[in-house]
């Protein structure tokens with residue numbers, strides 16, 4: 001699972017590891033919850049809460065967007081989390 005803020009990589013996290021990820025940026029605060037191999041936006045202080053209402057995602061390629069915070073959460077294949085993945 002990859003988190004980007006304003007197009008830049010914020011961090012990568014394994015979906016297999018249960019944890020809460022607090023993301024505080026100049027745009028606002030988001031709380032991600034990784035549980036049971038899925039990730040969801042547990043809390044956010046954005047005005048529309050679209051990201052919270054999106055619910056949990058778990059499949060490669062699924063995305064949670066928080067547009068007001070310029071934040072995106074993308075499920076990526078474990079092992080393919082290296083930035084600028086090599087193309088074969």
Ligand SMILES: [Zn+2]
Nearest residue numbers: 044046051066
């Ligand atoms: Zn949001």
